[in-house]
Amino acid sequence: MATASGVRRIGDRVERKDLWWVEPLIYVVVLGGFVVYATWASLANGNYYADPYLSPFYSPCLAQNCVHPTLPLLGSWWNLSPAILIVGSPLAFRFTCYYYRRSYYRGFFRSPPACLVPDAPKTYSGETRFPFIIQNLHRYTLYIAVLVLVVLWWDAIEAFNFHGHFGIGLGTVIMVANVLLLTGYTLGCHSARYLVGGYLDSFHKASLRFRLWTYSNRLNVRHNRWAWASLVVVGLTDLYIRLVAMGVIVDPRWIS
Numbered sequence: 001m002a003t004a005s006g007v008r009r010i011g012d013r014v015e016r017k018d019l020w021w022v023e024p025l026i027y028v029v030v031l032g033g034f035v036v037y038a039t040w041a042s043l044a045n046g047n048y049y050a051d052p053y054l055s056p057f058y059s060p061c062l063a064q065n066c067v068h069p070t071l072p073l074l075g076s077w078w079n080l081s082p083a084i085l086i087v088g089s090p091l092a093f094r095f096t097c098y099y100y101r102r103s104y105y106r107g108f109f110r111s112p113p114a115c116l117v118p119d120a121p122k123t124y125s126g127e128t129r130f131p132f133i134i135q136n137l138h139r140y141t142l143y144i145a146v147l148v149l150v151v152l153w154w155d156a157i158e159a160f161n162f163h164g165h166f167g168i169g170l171g172t173v174i175m176v177a178n179v180l181l182l183t184g185y186t187l188g189c190h191s192a193r194y195l196v197g198g199y200l201d202s203f204h205k206a207s208l209r210f211r212l213w214t215y216s217n218r219l220n221v222r223h224n225r226w227a228w229a230s231l232v233v234v235g236l237t238d239l240y241i242r243l244v245a246m247g248v249i250v251d252p253r254w255i256s
């Protein structure tokens with residue numbers, strides 16, 4: 001029997017006749033594309049700095065061999081790509097994100113591919129066993145992501161500094177947009193909501209926490225959009241800086 005939503009029910013089976021597979025396919029293409037690009041860019045170990053722009057994939061730069069070291073804590077013994085040291089933390093933050101989990105469980109694992117579409121795997125253990133039990137560490141990845149975010153804000157401010165002169169280039173605009181989107185994504189995280197508004201029986205004597213929780217809730221309502229927009233723009237930010245560093249494009253800029 002067909003219903004108004006395009007769902008057809010045959011005995012115990014439920015079959016959808018709409019284009020339900022488009023959504024998981026988009027997840028595979030966009031997430032898969034991002035992972036491939038981010039891996040390549042992080043291993044490339046070059047063209048990640050076009051003065052004054054530093055690629056977010058290489059920030060904070062913790063090794064002495066960075067073209068633009070942020071905090072060279074590791075000294076000179078590290079001679080691989082400095083991105084390897086830090087790219088794992090934002091990736092871990094995204095891959096344990098509740099929203100992305102839904103997306104790649106649907107897209108890559110087909111578990112479930114969509115509402116009312118049967119799971120591809122025959123058994124289901126949820127996130128109670130290794131490796132998926134690691135997803136429960138999401139709140140800790142948030143703490144690291146907040147620290148990285150502070151550094152990215154510093155990078156965005158530095159993008160206005162053209163050898164001691166204030167200026168604005170297209171790269172500046174892109175870097176500011178990138179950090180704004182990352183901020184919206186990070187502060188709307190479910191764990192961030194819990195961090196500022198959790199553990200309380202009442203907000204009565206915690207007006208600041210109530211206000212922060214309210215702001216976080218507002219961001220959280222569109223968490224999926226912040227997630228996609230920040231993912232695409234962080235990749236484009238690296239690409240833009242890379243193309244400027246390679247001399248493929250010229251950064252239009254105004255300097256006082």
Ligand code: FES
Nearest residue numbers: 097098099189190
């Ligand atoms: S739930 Fe998405 S970043 Fe935390």
